[in-house]
Amino acid sequence: xxxDMSNSAxxxxxxxxxxxxxxxxxxxxxxxxTQAVLARLEALExxxxxxxxxxxxxDSDASLDDDDEQVKRQSKxxxxxxxxxxxxxxxxxxxRTFHELLHEANLESLPRHVPTYLRAAVGPPSSVARRxxxxxxxxxxxxxxxxxxxxFCSTRCQNIHNDTRCLKFVA
Amino acid sequence: xxxxxxxxxxxxxxAGIGGEREPLTVIPNCLARPVSSxxxxxxxxxxxxxxxxxxxxxxxPFDRGYLIxxxxxxxxxxxxxxxxxLTPSHSSLxxxxxxxxxxxxxxxxxxxxxxxxxxxxxYVADAPGLVHLYEASRRPYGLVSxxxxxxxxxxxxxFVHAAPVxxxxxxxxxxxxxxxxxxxxxxxxxxxxxYRSINVMDESFLxxxxxxxxxxxxxxxxxxxMIARKRGNDNIFKCTYVLPDGVTYTKGFVKxxxxxxxxxxxxxxxxGLHTEKMETDQQxxxxxxxxxxxxxxTKNEFSLTNERFLVPEMIFRPADLGMNQAGLAECIVRxxxxxxxxxxxxxxxxxxxxxxxxxxxxxxxxLERELRPLVPDNYRVKISTQEDPILGVWRGGSLLASSPxxxxxxxxxxxxxxxxxxxxxxxxxx
Ligand SMILES: [Zn+2]
Ligand SMILES: [Zn+2]
Numbered sequence: 001x002x003x004d005m006s007n008s009a010x011x012x013x014x015x016x017x018x019x020x021x022x023x024x025x026x027x028x029x030x031x032x033x034t035q036a037v038l039a040r041l042e043a044l045e046x047x048x049x050x051x052x053x054x055x056x057x058x059d060s061d062a063s064l065d066d067d068d069e070q071v072k073r074q075s076k077x078x079x080x081x082x083x084x085x086x087x088x089x090x091x092x093x094x095x096r097t098f099h100e101l102l103h104e105a106n107l108e109s110l111p112r113h114v115p116t117y118l119r120a121a122v123g124p125p126s127s128v129a130r131r132x133x134x135x136x137x138x139x140x141x142x143x144x145x146x147x148x149x150x151x152f153c154s155t156r157c158q159n160i161h162n163d164t165r166c167l168k169f170v171a
Numbered sequence: 172x173x174x175x176x177x178x179x180x181x182x183x184x185x186a187g188i189g190g191e192r193e194p195l196t197v198i199p200n201c202l203a204r205p206v207s208s209x210x211x212x213x214x215x216x217x218x219x220x221x222x223x224x225x226x227x228x229x230x231x232p233f234d235r236g237y238l239i240x241x242x243x244x245x246x247x248x249x250x251x252x253x254x255x256x257l258t259p260s261h262s263s264l265x266x267x268x269x270x271x272x273x274x275x276x277x278x279x280x281x282x283x284x285x286x287x288x289x290x291x292x293x294y295v296a297d298a299p300g301l302v303h304l305y306e307a308s309r310r311p312y313g314l315v316s317x318x319x320x321x322x323x324x325x326x327x328x329x330f331v332h333a334a335p336v337x338x339x340x341x342x343x344x345x346x347x348x349x350x351x352x353x354x355x356x357x358x359x360x361x362x363x364x365x366y367r368s369i370n371v372m373d374e375s376f377l378x379x380x381x382x383x384x385x386x387x388x389x390x391x392x393x394x395x396x397m398i399a400r401k402r403g404n405d406n407i408f409k410c411t412y413v414l415p416d417g418v419t420y421t422k423g424f425v426k427x428x429x430x431x432x433x434x435x436x437x438x439x440x441x442x443g444l445h446t447e448k449m450e451t452d453q454q455x456x457x458x459x460x461x462x463x464x465x466x467x468x469t470k471n472e473f474s475l476t477n478e479r480f481l482v483p484e485m486i487f488r489p490a491d492l493g494m495n496q497a498g499l500a501e502c503i504v505r506x507x508x509x510x511x512x513x514x515x516x517x518x519x520x521x522x523x524x525x526x527x528x529x530x531x532x533x534x535x536x537x538l539e540r541e542l543r544p545l546v547p548d549n550y551r552v553k554i555s556t557q558e559d560p561i562l563g564v565w566r567g568g569s570l571l572a573s574s575p576x577x578x579x580x581x582x583x584x585x586x587x588x589x590x591x592x593x594x595x596x597x598x599x600x601x
Binding site: 040041043044045046047048096097098099101102104105113115116117120121122123124125126130131132133135136137138139140150151160164165 | 228229231234235240271275276329333346350359375393396477478489492494498
């Protein structure tokens with residue numbers, strides 16, 4: 001059964017795999033607010049957030065000057081072809097995300113006293129008193145969007161929010 | 172034998188030779204392709220003052236602070252070693268790695284080091300240990316050195332770690348991590364500017380520059396928000412950044428540095444400055460927003476006001492900005508509380524700040540103000556920032572690499588070939 005799973009994972013297109021963690025998380029929660037928070041974290045870690053469609057397969061021209069390869073070739077000249085071939089092959093696959101690697105590491109199975117990545121997370125704040133800033137203009141906000149939970153301060157900012165951001169990241 | 176010291180961060184690589192005070196180079200750990208080009212650039216090419224990186228596509232080997240793409244890392248290292256004329260096959264390597272690195276990533280790293288680059292030997296170190304080592308060596312009679320204890324707060328590219336160090340080793344069970352760093356701050360700044368004035372979502376390099384030049388930590392957010400609403404000269408936070416036009420300028424710059432520096436005239440901690448004009452300010456503020464909607468996009472500049480302090484604010488109060496995490500002060504308290512009670516007062520008295528994000532003006536002052544009320548009254552709180560928060564880890568590595576025992580601490584290529592990654596790795600942890 002395990003093998004079935006990994007095979008189907010391999011068959012997934014690169015695009016699907018890239019979007020997968022976000023989708024999985026979003027599907028796991030059925031309310032828009034949770035989805036919006038997850039999408040927000042995802043957005044803040046994105047390397048090229050401006051690109052609507054992420055180019056996944058543009059690695060083929062990621063090669064640099066040839067002499068860079070020299071350093072690696074010096075002591076293993078014979079393996080050079082295979083390495084290049086391997087690199088090209090790997091480039092075809094989308095890089096895996098940290099969360100995929102984390103999932104594979106199965107840290108949950110370790111005993112509670114073992115310090116891990118998961119146990120080092122600082123966790124939510126203890127105080128519930130929060131200051132709220134308008135997500136559009138940054139000033140203090142008194143209103144919350146009923147659909148996604150985002151804060152705004154005025155009708156004007158609400159309109160900008162509705163037009164440009166509200167539920168933008170939610171499938 | 173030469174020891175190559177590599178502080179291989181998610182944002183920057185600091186590279187040099189063990190025993191030297193300064194690294195040979197500091198480069199972004201990424202490839203970037205300018206819009207006008209089909210080729211990706213890396214290393215020193217990205218540092219060229221004439222290279223136009225406007226809207227460049229960025230690819231990074233790191234995700235959330237961990238190495239996820241060894242092939243990309245290999246490309247970047249190959250270029251780096253060749254430009255620095257380093258020969259891995261004749262050198263040892265001291266490499267930093269993030270706390271709680273995953274075994275699968277460690278295996279890939281070892282493959283890179285030994286199989287691809289053929290280093291003779293490897294030592295893997297964590298940032299808190301190196302920072303502690305460096306600070307202890309600078310003040311041999313100071314508390315950090317005598318107690319062999321410190322609390323290293325590393326505000327890096329992908330995350331913030333509060334890491335207790337005891338007997339010169341990072342105490343893993345005490346480490347607390349916030350999942351946001353310099354990259355999230357830059358992206359937050361992009362969002363704020365893009366929704367308010369001009370679309371800069373694609374401008375990673377430019378926005379890093381804006382953040383470094385113009386952001387600062389507020390000591391009183393409510394007061395500063397009021398000041399940021401003011402018009403004209405009363406708004407001492409307002410300043411203008413000029414975007415590159417691709418013709419006259421390939422890099423952006425602060426239009427009037429004197430204007431940008433006016434926030435420093437604020438008397439620290441004063442509250443309720445000029446609060447009387449609040450209502451008219453609200454109106455003005457709305458008019459201003461209307462003007463922004465009509466902004467001329469051909470005009471190559473934008474102005475900033477409250478963005479300047481709301482961006483670093485995220486480190487102190489992530490929850491206020493929609494991230495459900497404790498802020499930096501609480502992160503430190505939780506790290507200290509997970510250590511033995513005897514250690515706690517010493518840790519609060521030897522907090523060391525490192526990492527690029529601690530360079531925001533007034534960072535340490537703000538942290539102290541937030542931390543003091545959370546710490547028992549009879550404990551002292553002492554926070555010091557590293558002399559160079561970007562190079563601190565590298566310098567610690569350089570120091571360690573020049574110690575007489577260094578060779579014996581390493582795993583050699585022969586040992587790696589015989590024992591494999593997993594068993595070799597055990598040596599680096601006590
Ligand atoms: Zn608003
Ligand atoms: Zn909404």
